[in-house]
Amino acid sequence: MKQFTLYLTIALFLSTEIISQSLSASLMLGSPRGEFEQAHPNKGYGLQVQAMLKNPDRYSPIGIGIDAGFLFYSATTEYRPFSNTIPDIGVEVERMNSMANAHLVFQISPMMGMVRPYLEGYGGFAYYFTKTDVSSDYNDEVIFSDITYDDFAFSYGAGGGLKILLSDPEYDDNDIFLDLKVRYLNGSEAEYLTKDDVEVTRSTGNVKYYPRKSKTDMVTFSIGVEVRL
Numbered sequence: 001m002k003q004f005t006l007y008l009t010i011a012l013f014l015s016t017e018i019i020s021q022s023l024s025a026s027l028m029l030g031s032p033r034g035e036f037e038q039a040h041p042n043k044g045y046g047l048q049v050q051a052m053l054k055n056p057d058r059y060s061p062i063g064i065g066i067d068a069g070f071l072f073y074s075a076t077t078e079y080r081p082f083s084n085t086i087p088d089i090g091v092e093v094e095r096m097n098s099m100a101n102a103h104l105v106f107q108i109s110p111m112m113g114m115v116r117p118y119l120e121g122y123g124g125f126a127y128y129f130t131k132t133d134v135s136s137d138y139n140d141e142v143i144f145s146d147i148t149y150d151d152f153a154f155s156y157g158a159g160g161g162l163k164i165l166l167s168d169p170e171y172d173d174n175d176i177f178l179d180l181k182v183r184y185l186n187g188s189e190a191e192y193l194t195k196d197d198v199e200v201t202r203s204t205g206n207v208k209y210y211p212r213k214s215k216t217d218m219v220t221f222s223i224g225v226e227v228r229l
Contacts, residue, residue, distance in 0.1 A: 020051035020065065024179055026224025030071040030099070035214035036187070040194055044071030044099065048222050055228065056109035056118070063107040067122075069220070073097045074195040079137065090137040095148070097193055101126040101155055101185075114165040116177075119158070122185065126155040126216060128192040149209055153190035153216045159183030163226060175228040187216030 030044035031037075052065035075096045081087040103124030109116050129150035135142050161181030169175065191211040199208040 020053055020229065021055045022052045022065075022226055022228045024050045024052075024177075024224050024226035026050075026179060026181065026222035028069055028071065028220055028222040031219045031221075033184075033217040033219060036216050036218060039212040039214055040073060040192070042074045042194075044073045044218075046071040046098075048220075048224070050105065050226075052105075052107065056107060058112055061108055061110040063105075063109065065105045065107065066103065067105050068102045069100065071099045071220075073099065076195045076198075078200075091143065092135040092137055092140070094133045094135065095195070095198060096131050096133070097129075097195065098131065099126055099128050103155065109163075116163040116165075117160070118163065119160045120181075120183070121156075121158050122183065123156045124154075126153045126185075126187055126190070127151075128153065128190050128216070130193045130198075149191075149193050149211065151190045151192060154188040155185050155216075157183055157185035159220075166225075177226040177228075179222075179224045179226045181220075181222045181224075183220045183222075185218050185220065187218065189213060190216050192216075 026048045028046050028048040030046070032040050046069065048067060048069035050065060050067035052063050054063050054065070056063040075094060077092060077094045079090055079092055082089040082091050101124060103122040106121045107118055109118035111117060127150065130148050132146055132148045133142050134144040159182055161179060163177040163179050165175060166178055167174070167176040191213045193209060193211055197210045197212065199210070
């Protein structure tokens with residue numbers, strides 16, 4: 001059910017791009033705050049994409065759209081024998097801790113021109129998951145892959161930024177902006193793993209998880225490009 005919800009969100013975002021007035025893509029850095037930072041001190045890095053169904057304009061300073069983001073936090077890599085009965089074949093086991101989120105976005109930008117400050121409000125959810133890949137030690141090809149731990153959290157917050165016009169309106173059909181943004185996101189409680197929360201007993205093949213549970217507040221910083229369609 002959780003994977004179905006994630007796939008549905010991605011499908012809705014892709015379909016929304018078709019009728020959007022602008023699209024943007026940004027590099028994003030996520031910094032946990034509060035309880036989340038104590039359990040997960042690693043900063044996350046990844047990507048954010050945003051589709052605005054209506055941009056603020058000279059007639060109305062209010063816009064609405066959706067965004068989706070992905071942050072990678074930490075990973076561990078181990079080399080192990082394929083099994084106790086086939087110890088002469090090795091595999092690489094990589095465990096990655098990540099987060100994906102999606103929000104409805106309300107944007108206010110009262111100014112037009114080459115430099116446009118704006119404020120945003122967000123409401124949506126975040127999906128925290130640990131993905132484990134088993135790869136061949138011979139050619140690094142992934143043999144097995146699975147989501148070994150996951151949980152959802154509600155996410156809401158506010159942010160602001162600055163859009164700087166890069167294109168020339170006289171010669172370019174589509175306006176292109178440099179987009180600088182900072183956001184504070186309040187996250188509800190969720191269970192998640194860090195790179196130190198998995199215990200593997202190789203002799204028996206048993207795996208034990210020691211998940212953390214806390215609120216999932218964070219600050220994100222992003223830099224990207226927006227194209228008005």
